[in-house]
Amino acid sequence: MNRFTIIGQRLVAIFLLGCLLFNYPLLSIFSTYDMLWGIPILYVYAFSSWLIIIILMIIVIEIRR
Amino acid sequence: MMLQGGIILLFSLAYIGILFAIAYYSDKRSDAGRSVISNPYIYSLSLAVYCTAWTFYGSVGRAASTGIGFLPIYLGPTLMIALWYLVMRKIIRISKYNRITSIADFISSRYGKSSSLAGLVTVIAVVGIIPYISLQLDGVSTSFAVMWQHSELSTTLPTPGTVDILGDTSFYVALLLALFAIIFGTRHLDTTERHEGLVAAIAFESVVKLVAFLVIGAYVSFVLFNGFGDIFGQAAQSPELSKLFTMENAGTYTDWTWLMFLSMMAIMFLPRQFQMTVVENVNENHLDKAIWLLPLYMLLINIFVLPIALGGLLLFPNGAVDADTFVLTIPISQGQEEIAMLAFIGGLSAATGMVIVATVSLSTMVSNELVMPILLHFGPLRLAERRDLGGVLLTIRRGTIIMVLLLGYVYFRLTGNAYTLVSIGLISFAAVAQFAPAIFGGIYWKTGNHLGAMVGLSAGFVVWSYTLFLPSLAESGFLPPSFIESGPFGITLLKPYALFGLSGLDPITHSLFWSMLVNVGGYMILSLVGRQSVIEHSQAAQFVDVFKQTPENDFRLWRSTSSVTVLRSILEQFISPTRVNEALNDYAKKHGLDWSKDDVADAALINYTERLLAGSVGSASARVLLASAVKEEPVSMDEVMYMLDETSKVIAYSRELEIKSKELEQATSELTAANEQLKELDRLKDDFISTVTHELRTPLTSIRAFSEILHDNPDLDAEQRGKFMAIILKETERLTRLINNVLDLSKIESGKMEWHLTAVDLKELIEDALASLEQVIKEGNIELKTDMADQVSLTVADRDRITQVMLNLLSNAIKFCDNEAGWIKVQLKEQDSTLNVAVSDNGPGIKPEHQEIIFEKFRQVGDTLTEKPQGTGLGLPICRQIVTYFGGDLRVESVLGHGATFHFTLPVVSPADDESGVEAGFSTAVFANGKSSNRQGTYGKESINR
Incomplete structure (x- = not known):
């Protein structure tokens, strides 16, 4: 039960982090014409944040078994 | 190509x-059991x-x-x-x-x-x-x-x-x-x-x-x-x-x-x-x-x-x-x-x-x-x-x-x-x-009810249809384009993409805002003001608390019984007989049943059947199907509350505990009180014994002293000898009286007194008592006044004991009345079904602070050191016990220097009254004297009937 709730809480934290990352105002910071490695920085930001969220989920769910 | x-x-x-x-x-x-x-x-x-x-x-x-x-x-x-x-x-x-x-x-x-x-x-x-x-x-x-x-x-x-x-x-x-x-x-x-x-x-x-x-x-x-x-x-x-x-x-x-x-x-x-x-x-x-x-x-x-x-x-x-x-x-x-x-x-x-x-x-x-x-x-x-x-x-x-x-x-x-x-x-x-409020509310909020879900969903759906679905058809020419541009019938406030003038939003966002507003609003408001039915309440508790329950901890909403055969036939309408057999045999195995012997399906099996059916036809249909086949007894809200609320059991237990502990507390305090009482009684007994022995020793000492004088001086003159012998005789009488009194008192107090109940005419009794004291009164040169009603009602009491009371009071009055011009007065009145007897004297009277003490055992008023005790100190206590026993009371009125009046009362109890009346009279007596509650058996009805 303990493991159950603590993982749940961590995932809720990830959810909140995601809501923060994928919304105004953070999103607007990257809404520029700058490029990073030849890719629009907004795209880099969106997809790398997405990947980070997924990696965090993997860590929370799979590592602490 | x-x-x-x-x-x-x-x-x-x-x-x-x-x-x-x-x-x-x-x-x-x-099918082979190896799922991919x-x-x-x-x-x-x-x-x-x-x-x-x-x-x-x-x-x-x-x-x-x-x-x-x-x-x-x-x-x-x-x-x-x-x-x-x-x-x-x-x-x-x-x-x-x-x-x-x-x-x-x-x-x-x-x-x-x-x-x-x-x-x-x-x-x-x-x-x-x-x-x-x-x-x-x-x-x-x-x-x-x-x-x-x-x-x-x-x-x-x-x-x-x-x-x-x-x-x-x-x-x-x-x-x-x-x-x-x-x-x-x-x-x-x-x-x-x-x-x-x-x-x-x-x-x-x-x-x-x-x-x-x-x-x-x-x-x-x-x-x-x-x-x-x-x-x-x-x-x-x-x-x-x-x-x-x-x-x-x-x-x-x-x-x-x-x-x-x-x-x-x-x-x-x-x-x-x-x-x-x-x-x-x-x-x-x-x-x-x-x-x-x-x-x-x-x-x-x-x-x-x-x-x-x-x-x-x-x-x-x-x-x-x-x-x-x-x-x-x-x-x-x-x-x-x-x-x-x-x-x-x-x-x-x-x-x-x-x-x-x-x-x-x-x-x-x-x-x-x-x-x-x-x-x-x-x-x-x-x-x-x-x-x-x-x-x-x-x-x-x-x-x-x-x-x-x-x-x-x-x-x-x-x-x-x-x-x-x-x-x-x-x-x-x-x-x-639109399903979100009903579902999220449904699994986290027990109060959410059917009406709320119904209204919320309908309202959300209507708004959605109006702001998204219909316009999507309108744009394709199915409805006139003016429907979107200027609203239905030209009402701009109702433009589907700018409802109530809310513009600047994407149509999806716009629709979502309005539909969620009415959906969540309707759901919450109606849930908060409405009520839940029994089954809603049970389902709500089950959904919200799903992690707290085990499958065994089932909510039995079917209180009826049915036969396994009936359930089987219902199941077979929807599910292949082989699968029905499997399912039922599984159940039988788990619960140790044998379908060839047990045909009675209890609530648990009906529940199980309902769930099986729900798997095929959905829960609403399953319930309808079963309801048609199983006579269901209604389950009251109270029962459901009791059955369902996960906490109710705990609450019940803790309440029970609370009650138990209160009872224990009460019992403890009762025991403590009883213990105190016992200690008090023990102390009283010690006091009593020491007092009694002291009282007994006084006459014994004087008897012994005079006997020794008589024994050591055989040549005493006859007059002296007679005088001493008289003293010895008087002291032995006193001793006997004392011992009788002590015995009486202990009998009354322990409930072993035998009471012989008869109809008593109090007037006659008083006259008899006066007659027996006539000599003493005359010798003391005492004037006797009487003021008695001509005729009074009968009472039921022990004649001898009441006589004892009367004699005791009269003797006291004679003893204490004025030496020179003494008089005593006896009064008898009947008032409100109560007989009042008063015995007055013109003696020195009793100080107010002594007026209760005289009814205590061995308490005699006056200086016991200088004055020779004139009684046993037990007379009045015994009198009071007797009078109280028969439902009356005994008290004294006195002004210092102006004599004293002893009053006692007895209830009028006619022997002709039915037994309950007699009984009632005595039970008052019994209750009036707490300690005597066990006496009823001793004197019993036989004595009354006699």
């Missing part, structure tokens, strides 16, 4: 053939049914116009899935416990297994999903058309609505998909309504569409262009395209956030998602892997969306080609027919996956929650009595699948090409988002 019509068709059919093979194989494996789908990877892949033709074709189209604007549809689910660990786990647990078959079943089950609510949810789901189905038909038929006419890419595609139905590819696509769904989804009825073959096929399709999309993406990015940098670099040259690099075209941030919210709801509540995530779930723990695998899948399938979109825009500038078809048209334009074919198959898999699962789940809902309840309620059909209802059910489902696809086709024809794929899909998303 590879892309000829026949070959395309051949590939399509071959692909569908592979799907059949997979489904067939996994169904066989499942029972692992988290297949489960996660099957959830990817979320990615449909919308994702495959539509995302690119949307990216081509909004840049990153296609992403919220996948970011929302990614975030929502993080919460699944808590939320979806709960929904799955609840669904498994209740054998939920669809989202309509879930909602109706939560709100009291209501068939009306189930029907409403079904209608919303069907109407809401129709645009989505049409989107798939659109995607598939467009892809057919593109493949077919690839040589004439630049020419515009024929508008679907203009083609004759029989010449319309999408019509055949619809029929083919319907056939496919029927074969997969409605092969047989199961007790759990799970479709292993279907899940396996969908998982396979997910792999196909992902691989196809990645191949195309890689081809565009790395073959056609030199990597991402090349595409974006070229796009950056064009000011128009570089706008897509920012949020500029992606809609406002508000719309963005609402889209994320919308897709969060969609990933949970789209009927097909619910079907895959909840109904087809084999093991709750598979959810863990799905939580990160599904987002990963969505990330992968979206990585190439922007490169393909920008690549397409670079290849076909100025909107020459519909961006929704870039996935196909790019490879075709480059002559890459194999890749184009792969893309086509990928698109086909995305669309078929969605259509199959959606129609299967919708058909389950329509048959279980809409058609069956109606049929069951129709008495004349006598459907409940028919055997093999399973066949009827399957027919209904198959019909529903065809109907849903045809409706999708009709919508597709009506709306035509007015919308992009994504905006059609969002209309459906907004429809299913």
